Amino acid sequence: SGPGDPSHADPAPGPDFVTPVDNLFVRSHMGVPEIDADTWTLTVEGLVERPLRLDLPAVLALPAGHLTAVHECFGSPFRPDVPTRAVTNVEWTGFPLAALLDRAAPLPAARHVVFEGADTGSFHGEDGLSYVKDLPLETAHRAVFLAHGMNGAPLRARHGHPLRAVVPRMFGTNSVKWLTRIVLTDERPEHLFTTTFYTRTPPGEDTPRPVREVDVNSKILSPAPDAELLPGTLTFRGRAWSATEVTRVELSVDGGPWEPATLDALGAEPTWQGFSLRRTLRPGPHTVRSRATDTAGRVQPPPGARNSVHEVSFSCPSHVLRG
Structure with missing residues (x-):
């Protein structure tokens, strides 16, 4: 994706863009x-x-x-x-x-x-x-x-x-x-x-x-590991970074196909980039994985490498189903 792609958004830093x-x-x-x-x-x-x-x-x-x-x-x-x-x-x-x-x-x-x-x-x-x-x-x-x-x-x-x-x-x-x-x-x-x-x-x-240049990488920040969330529509959020601009972040939910997330464009400084994806989930256990690609064509590898795809497990218990 690129700046003109709907999956690539202008930077809109939130309150956690700079780490306290x-x-x-x-x-x-x-x-x-x-x-x-x-x-x-x-x-x-x-x-x-x-x-x-x-x-x-x-x-x-x-x-x-x-x-x-x-x-x-x-x-x-x-x-x-x-x-x-x-x-x-x-x-x-x-x-x-x-x-x-x-x-x-x-x-x-x-x-x-x-x-x-x-x-x-x-x-x-x-x-x-x-x-x-x-x-x-x-x-x-x-x-x-x-x-x-x-x-x-x-x-x-x-x-x-x-x-x-x-x-x-x-x-x-x-x-x-x-x-x-x-x-x-x-x-x-x-x-x-x-x-x-x-x-x-x-x-x-x-x-x-x-060891010098950082690898292409991403990290899912929400949901947190082992979180219990209401079933329904929720938003996955995270950060991606590399030695150059990250041009694409994809998420895989419950082992399904990779889906392009909305990705903040890199500004003038070498910061991390936010990404998000909305999904509707049924009650039960879930996993979500993130995978980033940068302008050099580097892609986060499968599990086993130090910058492998990031995975978070969480659940949507049926007893907190919305009424």
Whole structure:
């Protein structure tokens, strides 16, 4: 479907379009670091002409903008094929990384940008670790947003205060929290969180790749699992997202054929997209599945994959039949 198709609607964000901060998931491998905002600094160093060191007042003095983006956790690095569907949609406040990279002036040899957080400790038998991720310089310059606020308020400690990276359309593991160093290098860093964990081998390939772009996905939000609902006409609702625009969402009720849902068009920002479908149901147990397709032609796979079709089971007991 496309913008002119009746199954593709203009965005009409509801009150849950942006996820409340209290409902956001929290993930960290080595705990939340204690940071003194008065002494915290961010450095931009490595293969640059003009290394930078900024304190918090200098960061907050930079022209700020907003970015609303879907934010998905990849899941446990020990179980990379297990789906989590831990996903939120957040309005970030901050500025593009490009503003700092342009000031620092990368040298011709620079090929990669390494992000290092203040969270340090031990993980998987290795001591003295910092949380480190990397991206190609071109990608980082184009895509990375440095955030000091979320949903109109300063970042909370558990979400990366005073400054974190946000990489839209990529799994949350790439969005380093508690950012302290940005280092430009000519080679990718060999590190537990860059080349050991958070890699996966695509089907038909032999070489692991870093976990970056999110998969095409959807999640049914209503009805909730195991809900008991009145029989009759009800509306299934949910969210879909991908590394690009989702162009189609289909629902299958009780194992029946796939039916196109009404899908919100993607706006100018990399947010999730709402979908809905009305159906009339008789009393009894029911299931509903959702399946999304994106502009790259990727389709949510059958059960067994980490982004497999989402299924919710619920019931319409006869004793609550409308009179």
